[in-house]
Amino acid sequence: MRTDDPNLRTYQDVVADYRQRHAADAEMRMFGNPQQTLAEAIHPACRSRIPKKRSRGLKRHSHQPLRAVSDEALEEAASRLQAIEVEITVAADFAAVHELIEAAIANISRIGELAVYDIAHRVGAYRGLHPEEIYLHAGTREGTKALGLPANRKSLPMSCLPAGLRSLSAEEAEDLLCIYRKTLARIHRAAGPITLTSS
Numbered sequence: 001m002r003t004d005d006p007n008l009r010t011y012q013d014v015v016a017d018y019r020q021r022h023a024a025d026a027e028m029r030m031f032g033n034p035q036q037t038l039a040e041a042i043h044p045a046c047r048s049r050i051p052k053k054r055s056r057g058l059k060r061h062s063h064q065p066l067r068a069v070s071d072e073a074l075e076e077a078a079s080r081l082q083a084i085e086v087e088i089t090v091a092a093d094f095a096a097v098h099e100l101i102e103a104a105i106a107n108i109s110r111i112g113e114l115a116v117y118d119i120a121h122r123v124g125a126y127r128g129l130h131p132e133e134i135y136l137h138a139g140t141r142e143g144t145k146a147l148g149l150p151a152n153r154k155s156l157p158m159s160c161l162p163a164g165l166r167s168l169s170a171e172e173a174e175d176l177l178c179i180y181r182k183t184l185a186r187i188h189r190a191a192g193p194i195t196l197t198s199s
Contacts, residue, residue: 146181
């Protein structure tokens, strides 16, 4: 999470800064490899290894540090998802993939909302399926609250966001709400209540 940057004065500033600093699509390209089978894609998706920025090889994603989620828990998640490979293969959209994965692994010790979302996001990338709503977990809930939006739900429609943030994809918005929540809170206080659209 970044501290508040006073140079970011509008929601559009935050989007531009995010895209410059954080829009990392290398991870999703890795998980969207069409040469893999779904079974082959599930294992790295659960192991939470992503490309290193300045060197070859992989590192564990900061969302699932070893102190929080054990390798054994992630291996159990992979085993359970490989057992429902057929169901994941025919899932119609990202919401269905997320629902299947949540039902299969959410009761594994230390697998919480964020791990469920991240794994679903990676498996969805393999299927070419992406979130259409913003999925909430601890970090994104704080960003959602910073905008004065209801955070006691599983996901949030993009139309709920301020107009200056609606150019984001839902997956970008999930990331941005977590990273920039302090800055968003300051901008929201200055801008006032969000005007919702009907879309």
